[in-house]
Amino acid sequence: MPRATKPKIWCPNCEKITVCPTISLSNINHKPSQRWYFESQEDIKFFKRARLCEECNNDFITVEVSAQLLTELAILRKRTTEIFTDFDKLVKKSKSVKNSTNRTLAKIQEIVEQINKISNVWEEDWVEDMIKFDV
Numbered sequence: 335m336p337r338a339t340k341p342k343i344w345c346p347n348c349e350k351i352t353v354c355p356t357i358s359l360s361n362i363n364h365k366p367s368q369r370w371y372f373e374s375q376e377d378i379k380f381f382k383r384a385r386l387c388e389e390c391n392n393d394f395i396t397v398e399v400s401a402q403l404l405t406e407l408a409i410l411r412k413r414t415t416e417i418f419t420d421f422d423k424l425v426k427k428s429k430s431v432k433n434s435t436n437r438t439l440a441k442i443q444e445i446v447e448q449i450n451k452i453s454n455v456w457e458e459d460w461v462e463d464m465i466k467f468d469v
């Protein structure tokens with residue numbers, strides 16, 4: 335009978351493929367049960383394992399899911415990223431529109447102030463004229 339080899343998998347701490355045998359979930363203070371699902375999404379079922387990296391001594395959890403579920407997750411993650419990218423573009427565009435609007439409002443305010451100055455001058459002239467006329 336062939337001797338079992340220790341599994342080599344990706345260690346999230348070393349960030350490389352190393353020997354990471356399975357250890358008991360209770361060793362890292364997790365419930366010892368391995369079969370799980372999300373209560374809110376019962377179709378997401380997974381098999382949980384605790385691992386110990388022999389390179390860095392990091393323990394971590396892995397889960398086994400169907401390839402179809404993993405593919406769906408990758409597609410949803412990509413779409414989510416696209417949505418946030420589009421949202422960021424909209425936010426930048428709205429800031430640009432806001433700045434443009436503020437510049438336009440400032441110009442309008444400047445024009446209104448000039449009109450007010452002109453009308454004040456007219457009124458002053460008119461008042462002066464009235465005074466002159468009365469005298």
Ligand SMILES: [Zn+2]
Nearest residue numbers: 345348387390
């Ligand atoms: Zn490691």
